Amino acid sequence: MSKYFLLTSVAVFSLHASTIQEREEQHFIYSFVDNYGFTPNARDTREYHPFILGQTRESLLTLERCLQESGFNLKGRVVIAGYQEDAIPSYYTSCKQAIIDDEVSTKTKAGWHFAAGNLFGFLTGFIFHDVNEVYTKNKVFEHIAAEKIGLFDHRATLFHQHAFGQAYEPIIAARKKIVKHIAQSNIKGAIGALRDVWKLLYAHELKDGSGNLIATQDILFSLHYAKYLLDSQLPVLKFFIGPDITYPIEVLACQRQEATEGAQHFLACFTAQLKPIDDEETAYIFCSFVDGVGKSTLLGNVKNWCAYAQKFEKYQRVDNSSSQSAELFKYAHKIHIVDLPAQISHFTYKPDGAVYVDMQTVTSMRAEQCTQVRDYVDSCAEQLIATFRKKLHEPRADSSCPDELYAYNVRMLGKQEVTWVPFEYQGMHGLFNTLNPEDIRVLVPFENVHSYGLKVAQPEQMLFTKGLRLPWKFDRFVDDLIHKLKTAGIKNIVFVDFASMYPRTSRENIRVNFVLQQLCNVFGPGFSPDKSLYRNVISNQELYGLLVRSRADICKGMLLETGMRYALYELVKECQSSGTDLLTVAQLRPLLQAQFWQLYDVHEKELLVTISHKIDAEIEQMKRIYEYDNDFEALVRFDFELLAKLSQFIEELFTVHIQDDYFNALWADLDGALPNTQEIEQQAAVTIEQKSSAFPIIQYANGLRLAVLYSFDGMCRDRIALKDFFCRVRAQWYATLANLIHAQDSGEQFTLQKIEVPVPPLVIKKDGSGRFYCLQKVFEVTESAGKKPPSRFFVGSTHDLDEKRRWAMINEIPHCLDWDAIKTCQDLYAFGYNPHGSHKTMVTHLIAAYKKYQEEQGCGHYFMPAVDLCYQLNYLNSWQGVAAEGARFTAVKKVSPSSKKALQLLVRTLATLEMIIKDLDSHVMIRRGNEDDFAAALQLIERITLPVYFGVQLDEPLFEDYTQVEAVLEWEDLCEY
Secondary structure, eight states: OOTTTTHHHHHHHHHHOOSHHHHHHHHHHHHHHHTOOOSGGGGGGTTOOHHHHHHHHHHHHHHHHHHHHTTOEEEEEEEEEEEOTTSSOOSSOOSSOOOOOOOOOEEOSSOEEOOOOOHHHHHHHHHTTTGGGSOOSSOOEEETTGGGOGGGOTTOHHHHHHHHGGGHHHHHHHHHHHHHHHHTTOHHHHHHHHHHHHHHHHHTTOBOTTSOBSSOTTHHHHHHHHHHHHHOOSOEEEEEEEETTTSOOOOBTTBOGGGGHHHHHHHHHHHTTOOOGGGSOEEEEEEESSOHHHHHHHHHHHHHHHHHTTOGGGOOOOOOOOOSSOEEEEEETTEEEEEOOOGGGGGSOEEOOEEEEEGGGOTTSOHHHHHHHHHHHHHHHHHHHHHHHHHHHSOOTTOOOHHHHHHHHHHHTTOSOOOEEEEEETTEEEEEETTEEEEEEEEEEGGGOOHHHHTOSOGGGEEOTTOEEOOOOHHHHHHHHHHHHHHTTOOEEEEEEEOOBSOSOSHHHHHHHHHHHHHHHHHGGGOOGGGSTTSOOSSHHHHHHHHHHTHHHHHHHHHHHHHHHHHHHHHHHHHHHHTOOEEOHHHHHHHHHHHHHHHHHHHHHHHHHHHHHHHHHHHHHHHHHHTTBHHIIIIITOOHHHHHHHHHHHHHIIIIIEEOHHHHHHTTTTTSOOOOHHHHHHHHHHHHHHTOSSSOEEEOTTSOEEEEEEEEETTOOOHHHHHHHHHHHHHHHHHHHGGGGGEEEOSSSEEESSOSOOOOOEEEEEOTTSEEEEEEEOOOEEOOTTOOOOTTTSTTOOHHHHHHOOEEEETTEEEEOOOOSOOTTSGGGGTTOOTTSSSOOHHHHHHHHHHHHHHHTTOTTBOEEHHHHHHHHHHTTOHHHHHHHTOOOSSOEEOOHHHHHHHHHHHHHHHHHHHHOOOTTOSEEOOTTOHHHHHHHHHHIIIIIHHHHHOEEOSSOSOSOGGGOOOSSOHHHHHOO
């Protein structure tokens, strides 16, 4: 999608703007909406858009001018560009290496949501990875601890190509250009070339080797900062770059000293730069475009260095408090350090309060205190849970008690299931995890929090008890700074700029959580985080599904957020004019409401049109990427409810619609009542403890015993968790349904002439809490020696695996009980696709050609729709050849008139199964609810699967018009997204 597709809208808006205020409002709307990042890794960067960033850049130039006009000598600047070391996971395994691991991962019902790394920062580090070896007169550029990064090895070209993906060639080209500028001592040339490659990464939306967007909205502030450096007349005296070089140095139980080696090394290099210039009073002004936290942490490290030097184990917690004015302190003789607020903070707000953080990161708590807290929680857990449930019924927003405020947040944010319960112990407030009571968090003010706490993923766990701090008016701030500098006798000034390229998950996470709370507080049920772009999604495929399924809700949420962001911006301006520095949360609600409705009343149409266009453009772009994506079709569109309905259909088929003593007895009693979730867990726990079965065992009320093969929340879309489950269900149900080949129509029921495949019954059941269980009847295990499972169904199995499979004698017939480790993405389950076979079938060649074309287009993860495969076979007139080349049986089954109806049912059921549950590695798929694919699947099963794998020979088609054939489930259910 073009980053500038709404430019015409801005021009149109400006024609209708009657006042300067209205034009400002329109420009804010356009800037915020057009640059709004939809992907999960853009969550913390939405505060940065050109409207705010442009003002920030200009204010830095204004600051320089004011200082020069006040008589100070501006000698230059030192640039510090830290990047995230593990933004791209290491290709080299080391079990002993200590690493910084403070990014938060969240477990949702759908799966794991992992915090995004700053990829463009890591790639910037790669561009400069060997800059220390470039010969120049004055070493301006210096890469700290580059040797720590294994991926920076110049011999690892294949790893570079794999990791950097689409960005590899642009990065290599930029690196050559930048190194050339550095060798010529052309500093601005190097910075300009760096800015050019950043712009390219963002404008062209290049992706890394894993398909992740490299440059999200957070790169915008780096682009504006680079523009400021190019516009500034100050020389760059030093440009440091390195992995996590401004990270707070601290030794904790959860963080070894070695983890911060990069920061330790840099601290020694940086403090060596702090010298008086011309033997006069010199101030080093710590200034950052956005990264106030990175600036604060380095300042804390510098103060610790003054006190403890290289005794890093003694370093104290860094103060994360956010100031509104400049703070000056004397570092050494004639050397002063001035700490400025992050420059962007002059145009935005600073929520303040406390957050619940991991008890291990609280340095003030001794080991014995932690033990006492755990003992208290362990002994009082049930009572604490009961008390919390009562508080949730009548939460109080006006309370000063943290427990009450936490309960209010939970209720306000619409949290349905909360595992964190509040408690108070000896004046300390905390939370414990009901799923793991050893997991305890305690309430700590923002200024005393380790970076873990600033990145907490649960917005309800931030309590903004200190309200909203508002910046001073910029000229007031500058006057105060100049007064402090003159009072200290400062003559010379060096700017120390922080251009950090870390994940924006610290101070920005605080703002995000604050905005979410205010959206819920102001609009109540009108805004739902779960139906907005702040919902935790585990993949871009899930995001695409969310946009398609909930477009109206997303549009509404984005409109409310746009209005809320502008209301906060206006509030900052008004408070600057009135001299107000602080607002309480209670004061905020009426003010924000008034500002929002004022904007909405004037710009309702513009808001709706702009946001609607943005969302539609995003959906269209994502459709091009994910419409034929394996994970989107097989995972995101998967529905446990449909699977349970198909299970019910198969169960009724073999108990009601088929008349056969063997099958009726085999499938009997499965319609019994499933125990509730707690009973299931208790019964399963007993089985596991006694080790009496390979799987947990539960019992129906009718006495039937069932093995729990798998259990999932209905929202689960975790690829790793579901992969084997999908394969097992597909294999076992394919084999079960294959018995219809020998069915005869006897009027109202079918009769079976013989058993094609003996298979133990497998069903999918749902309990009262919405959890789904994959169950198999329990049978007595018998000797397995000499028994071999049917090879055509056990695709990909090995001799060793087959020897370990358990067997049972049912009705004197051996049944294999273990239908796992089967590849259901080929052969019988994929219309003869056999990429690893010695003889490649026509279907294999057609799919391979399709995949090759998609890979050339950069879409190697695409599947081939069934309708395309069917079209190719028709176009090439290859049906007879396909059936003949893969024939597995010499004995051909002729179809009698009485068996046609059963075969029709078999084909319809298999086609429905293929729509509902797919192998995640399949290269050909039947899209759910797609009539063309369903009609094609009917033909593929009839004309390939039946003759090739079951020897069924048809003299005439099973159906007159395949486009009119119905699935075995309601089509409306299959089409419902």
